[in-house]
Amino acid sequence: MMDFIEAATKDGTIPLLTVSELTREIARVLENEFPFVWVTGEISNLRIPSSGHMYFTLKDQFAQIRAVCFRGTRPAIRFSPKDGMEVICFGRISLYQPRGEYQIIVEIMEPRGLGALQAAFEELKKKLFQEGLFDEARKKPLPLCPKHILVVTSPTGAAIRDILRILKSAPLGVSVTLLPVQVQGEVAPAEIVKAIEWINENARAFPWDVVIVGRGGGSIEDLWAFNDEGVARAVAGCVVPTISAVGHEIDYTICDFVADCRAPTPTAAAEIIVKRQKEILEKAGRIQATLITSILHLLDRYKNRLDFNRKRLRDPQRWVDDKRLYLDDRQERIIRAVKGLIEGKQRTRELLEAKLMIAFGPQKIEEKKRRLGDLYRELNRGIANVLKDGSVRLKKAETSLRMLSPYRVLERGYAIVTRSSDGTLLKEASGVEVGEEVNVLLASGGLRCTVNERLEGVEKFDDREKTQ
Known part of the structure; x- marks a missing residue:
């Protein structure tokens, strides 16, 4: 085989x-x-x-x-x-x-x-939910009265036209800035992310109140840019409050979950802003009505009080006339009292003079006057002598003080030296270090010096002067 x-x-x-x-x-x-x-x-x-x-x-x-x-x-x-x-x-x-x-x-x-897109959507949704990007606590509240709106969308789409149409009815008016991006296709996610990064970099330079990110309706493939993970993280990290407005009411994207506010459509996003302005105006109107009612009630209370007090008050002219009569009466009574007092004092003086004349007679009165004059002159002489003696003693004391004054010693060529740092009086060369600053007080003026050398003892200083 x-x-x-x-x-x-x-x-x-x-x-x-x-x-x-x-x-x-x-x-x-x-x-x-x-x-x-x-x-x-x-x-x-x-x-x-x-x-x-x-x-x-x-x-x-x-x-x-x-x-x-x-x-x-x-x-x-x-x-x-x-x-x-x-x-x-x-x-x-x-x-x-x-x-x-x-x-x-x-x-x-x-x-x-x-479908693969739906599976990817659910997977990313679960991932970002676990990271906490959907938490309401981390989301920023919309301003009470937004007036400066930034829209991130296509410049040719229906979304921007719908937004502008609705915002025209804003009672307080708004300013709208368009940041144009592609909203579908492969480059759309990168453009949206770049736009939001630009917003974060320039938020302090521009007064934006709200950012609307979105587009009109379409298939899941058309809306897929707003399910991109990069776009979702960019929207979540936007420093300006964001409204996600993607597709129709039945459409949900990842961007809707991470944004600070979700609007079913771009039109609804604009309506949110218009509604907030209307609510502010309505609230202001209610406050105004309340204030007007309160003020009118307060005015009525003060008017009633004024009427009540007016009835209690007398005629001002009558009150002034009564007070004037009262003052005239008092003035007359004071004049009479003063005149009576003066007359009584005059009578008392005359009575005393008469008693003196009876007691001493004219000759003794003249003698008392002369004696009083002599005592007055003697008193003046005594005061002059005391002042003269005091002046002499004061001059002697002044001369003694001047002789004991340290400034008298300075006039003879001596000086007073103190340390500049703390004002310590220096009596010995050892009390200061070389390089240290000292103040030298002279009879007229002073010096600020730096110690270059320290000589111990008067003899050494004298020898140094001789060698120089």
Whole structure:
């Protein structure tokens, strides 16, 4: 039998293939017969090595197939595949010849029963919720009366036209600034993020009250820029209060959840601003009415009190006339009293003079007058002598004080030296250090000096003067 096989293979009756040849032939048949296929199954054994490629197995109840998704294709997959997830894959069949295993090279992957965009939406929503970006506590309140509005949207879309149309009815008026961006397509998320970063950098230079971020309605693909993670984080980090206004009322985006306020439509966003202004005006009107009512009530109270007091008060002219009569009467009574007092004193003086004349007579009165004059002159002489003696003693004391004064010593060429830092009087050279500042008081003026050298003892100082 072996001899027959060897002979047949040598003369070509039986074609003999190597493993590589057989593998290549199988690969050719598979790749030609199944160029691209759609296949569904459950993911298992998922792994992503450092190369960035994704390797996994697709299986069902009865079979399995290896699958690979290369790194360049992975960005097109909008969700994160996990073990146990049912997926639908589109790709081409290939045979990995080194191991003789066939596999599918995946180009498209979507979750089965849930669209890829919706899966990505739910995954990002869960992630940002866990990070706390949806918490109401971190969101900024809208101003009570917004007047400076910044709109981040397409300059040609219906959204900006609707916003401007509604804001025209704002009772207090608004100023609107448009920051133009693309709102759909691959470059839209980057432009929106860049616009919000620019807002954060220039918020202090411009008086913006509210930022409206949004666009008009469309499909989930059209609105997808507002489900981008970068856009969501930028809106959450905007320093100016934000209103998300994307699509129609039934549309929800990630941007709606992270913004400070969600409006169902761009029109509704503008209506929120107009409504806040109207509420402020209504509140101001109610306050004004309350103030007017209070003031009128207060005026009525004061008017009633004034009428009551007017009735109690007499005629002012009559009051003045009564007081004038009272003053005239008092003036006459005072004049009579003073005149009577003066007359009584005069009578008392005359009576005393008469008694003196009777008691002493004119001669003794003149004698008393002369004696009183002599005593007055003697008193003046005594006072003059006392003042003269005191002046002499004062001059002697002044002369003694001047002789004892240290300034008298300064006039003889001496000086008083004190330390500049604390005013300490210096009596010895050891009391000061070289380089230290001293104050020198002279008979006229003074000097501020720096100690260059310290000489101990008068003899050394005298010797130094002789050598100089």
